[in-house]
Amino acid sequence: MPVVELHLIEGYGEEDKRRLGHALTDAVRFVVPAAPEGVVVMIHEMAPDAYFRGRTTKTPAPALPDPAEVVRRYLAAMEARDLDTARAMQGDGFLMQFPGTGPMTELSDLVAWAAPRYRFVTKTYDGFDAMPGAADAAVVYCYGTLSGEWLDGSAFSGIRFIDRFELVAGRITRQDVWNDMAEVRGRT
Incomplete structure (x- = not known):
């Protein structure tokens, strides 16, 4: 059972996260012969002040449209x-x-x-x-x-x-x- 973990800065909507979950499931299934229900995708969200890059906090870029x-x-x-x-x-x-x-x-x-x-x-x-x-x-x-x-x-x-x-x-x-x-x- 493939498990994919994704860490995101808070700020993405439910539809954006649903699209990410589907896309990651499909990406795994492109290589691994697993049924969709056999692929686990976990999305971990963190507050913007809990993420630093280059000594500064970042805000997420807006999701691209479907x-x-x-x-x-x-x-x-x-x-x-x-x-x-x-x-x-x-x-x-x-x-x-x-x-x-x-x-x-x-x-x-x-x-x-x-x-x-x-x-x-x-x-x-x-x-x-x-x-x-x-x-x-x-x-x-x-x-x-x-x-x-x-x-x-x-x-x-x-x-x-x-x-x-x-x-x-x-x-x-x-x-x-x-x-x-x-x-x-x-x-x-």
Whole structure:
């Protein structure tokens, strides 16, 4: 039974500690074949005046937002065409790539690219997977199916998709999209 002990300066909320417990459990299970209930995570909190580094007390940094929730809010804003809200979730150097495109950096470019392809698209999500990425990045995959309307007014649904996002400091810096839209459109 793996046991993980974590010491934190007081100040993190219950949700932050729950996320830490889940993440540490998952990290252990990535290497050790243990059931979730077989991994023990103990979080010890200490008062800020009981922790010193460099002869001074420290306060905890705020927790980063849940990257999967950031991606969910971003995709909801994009679906609603609330580009200002979506843009506010992007980080420095934001880059996106969709099937058949080169890299794009502006949401207006994406809207222009989509305009001659379909009237609208909605996503039905089967899941979101979040994990640490390289350096300071978090990686989120979401997957499911696309529904919407072609330019001629006919409906489509059940088209597979997967999106991969990178987030740094809680902001989206990259989005890569794969889907079967061209494959399905070629058969209709």
